[in-house]
Amino acid sequence: MSASLYAALSAARHCAPGCTAKDEVWRSGKLRLYRYRSISSPSSAVPLLIVYALVNRPYMMDLEPDRSLIRGLLSRGVDVYLIDWGYPDGADRFTTLEDYLERQLAGCIDEILKVRKLAALNLLGVCQGGVFSLCFAALHPERVRNLITMVTPVDFHTSTDLLSKWARKIDVDAWVGRGNVSGEVLNQLFLALMPFRLSQQKYVDLLRGDVDQARIENFMRVERWIYDSPDQAGAAFREFVVWFYQQNRLVRGGLSIGGRSVDLRTLELPILNLIGTRDHLVPPASSTALRDLTRSKDFTTLELDLGHIGMYVSARAQRQVPPAIADWLEAR
Amino acid sequence: MPADAWRQWAAFAALFNPTTDPSPLGTFRSSPGAFAPFVDAEKFAAAARAFQSGQDAQTAAAAFSDFLRDQLGGVLDGLWGGPAFDGSAATGEEAPALGPNREQQERLQRATAAWRRLYQAQRRLQRLCSDALSEAARAFVSRQGVPAAPPTAEGLHGLYDAWIDCAEEAYARVAHGEAFGVALADALKAASEWRGECAASIEQWAKWLDWPMRSEINSLSLRVRALEEQQRERSRERETPARPVAKKAKKRTSAAKKPRGRTKR
Numbered sequence A: 001m002s003a004s005l006y007a008a009l010s011a012a013r014h015c016a017p018g019c020t021a022k023d024e025v026w027r028s029g030k031l032r033l034y035r036y037r038s039i040s041s042p043s044s045a046v047p048l049l050i051v052y053a054l055v056n057r058p059y060m061m062d063l064e065p066d067r068s069l070i071r072g073l074l075s076r077g078v079d080v081y082l083i084d085w086g087y088p089d090g091a092d093r094f095t096t097l098e099d100y101l102e103r104q105l106a107g108c109i110d111e112i113l114k115v116r117k118l119a120a121l122n123l124l125g126v127c128q129g130g131v132f133s134l135c136f137a138a139l140h141p142e143r144v145r146n147l148i149t150m151v152t153p154v155d156f157h158t159s160t161d162l163l164s165k166w167a168r169k170i171d172v173d174a175w176v177g178r179g180n181v182s183g184e185v186l187n188q189l190f191l192a193l194m195p196f197r198l199s200q201q202k203y204v205d206l207l208r209g210d211v212d213q214a215r216i217e218n219f220m221r222v223e224r225w226i227y228d229s230p231d232q233a234g235a236a237f238r239e240f241v242v243w244f245y246q247q248n249r250l251v252r253g254g255l256s257i258g259g260r261s262v263d264l265r266t267l268e269l270p271i272l273n274l275i276g277t278r279d280h281l282v283p284p285a286s287s288t289a290l291r292d293l294t295r296s297k298d299f300t301t302l303e304l305d306l307g308h309i310g311m312y313v314s315a316r317a318q319r320q321v322p323p324a325i326a327d328w329l330e331a332r
Numbered sequence B: 001m002p003a004d005a006w007r008q009w010a011a012f013a014a015l016f017n018p019t020t021d022p023s024p025l026g027t028f029r030s031s032p033g034a035f036a037p038f039v040d041a042e043k044f045a046a047a048a049r050a051f052q053s054g055q056d057a058q059t060a061a062a063a064f065s066d067f068l069r070d071q072l073g074g075v076l077d078g079l080w081g082g083p084a085f086d087g088s089a090a091t092g093e094e095a096p097a098l099g100p101n102r103e104q105q106e107r108l109q110r111a112t113a114a115w116r117r118l119y120q121a122q123r124r125l126q127r128l129c130s131d132a133l134s135e136a137a138r139a140f141v142s143r144q145g146v147p148a149a150p151p152t153a154e155g156l157h158g159l160y161d162a163w164i165d166c167a168e169e170a171y172a173r174v175a176h177g178e179a180f181g182v183a184l185a186d187a188l189k190a191a192s193e194w195r196g197e198c199a200a201s202i203e204q205w206a207k208w209l210d211w212p213m214r215s216e217i218n219s220l221s222l223r224v225r226a227l228e229e230q231q232r233e234r235s236r237e238r239e240t241p242a243r244p245v246a247k248k249a250k251k252r253t254s255a256a257k258k259p260r261g262r263t264k265r
Helices: A002-014 A069-075 A097-116 A128-139 A162-169 A172-176 A183-191 A195-207 A213-226 A234-246 A284-293 A315-330 B005-016 B032-051 B057-079 B102-144 B153-175 B178-209 B214-239 B242-264
Strands: A022-028 A031-036 A048-051 A062-064 A080-084 A121-126 A144-150 A271-276 A299-304
Touching (some): A002 A213, A022 A097, A031 A097, A048 A097, A048 A128, A062 A213, A069 A080, A069 A315, A097 A121, A097 A128, A128 A144, A128 A234, A162 A234, A162 B178, A172 A234, A172 B178, A183 A195, A195 A213, A195 B153, A271 A315, A284 A299, B032 B057, B032 B153, B102 B153, B178 B214
Parallel strands (some): A048 A080, A048 A121, A121 A144
Antiparallel strands (some): A022 A031, A031 A080
């Protein structure tokens, strides 16, 4: 068994993530906007734009045929767009949250609305991308028809939020300086949240059971994704940590982007909030706080027995998440 | 299922272990750390076998507890950036900076001090983790007892999972604490300050050699950003209809005259 597992790992070392055909439809600087090719008849004229986080790569949304949130949505007739923020480098160190929201995200949305001749689209924000989506919807409610937030932190000061406890003590100005923040360092912090499970047990678990090439390939793709950590544009990172993690402005108020106030209480659109009850990065309580902060009369919370990453790549997620999103959108 | 589960684990771990690997996996020898978990699994299997080898319960538990502390401590070293370095105060750190090289000397002193603070913060983190691991080892031994039956492969996996559960629970208690957060923040700050002083030294060299400096590139980047913003502003003005702007300007002019009149009165 040992040799065959080793051989399977070796054979899988070049497995590339991403499986569904897509076209680049717009670009701005390092950002790329993709539209996925449909694989079934469309269920609605209104497309869904997926806004992923800055801290990891968005191909996790389409990892492999049997572990692809995007493929699951396409198979149910959802028209899917995805933002790839790219890899910031030294030239992006002064890029702010305003740049990300009011130029890059707004640019993507304007482009889709212009081409599709629509007034508004559906947004799906994942993790930090969910925070961006909430802010954008609050700033431009006329351009968002329905909002889906997935494993999205809202209340950054809940008692079980270890990352937040650490972040609140960090001198962000000293850390960022006038540069970017290393993706590797950030990744080490994420791994340090559960060091024994994330840097030991998962490898030893490979020894369990018979060698299954598909399982090994999936493992290698996830492994690649975990360590594919873009550096963070310094100015935006500083703002995100200070405004959200340290000052908890989504809950306490006082958040403004580009000189305009961001108040979640102005949100009246339909919202679907997807929460992983075993999420170690975004505690469920951090996400559930959203319900009491908006004025939406059409608010759905869906709690799933999944972790942060399992929400989009676990086998159970494939059965539960795409149908839940597609059905919710179709009803609206 | 093989009769000796430990041999199975050991054989697999040996494939990745640079000290026992005979030849076919030479490429991995250069990065043994990448496969440390497998080597750890081998050590764990050996320790588990000793744990279950029939010695008295207390001796077995103590030996296993020591093993767990050593084992998990290594994991945390990796996370905090490698084994601790010597953080003793360097000679001349307090020496007054005089003469034409005083700026460079002060920079070096600041870098040395930051290095030392980083070391001290790392030591505090390691002590906290060591406390957590002691607690984890005690919890593990008390939960498991000393089983009589020889281990099967599934039995080893079960033991291993229980060990990880205990370690994560104990670590979480420490990591949520004030002392851990402060030590982590201190380590990050000291590392950032050290990095900043190193960058400043290199910047000085770049200036001397007439190479591009980071500060120059930053200035250019900010200038480009300002130009882009001006361009966006002009685009917005072009898109705005002219008539309302003229009206507003007129109103502002008349409004601006009023206070002057009042002041005169």
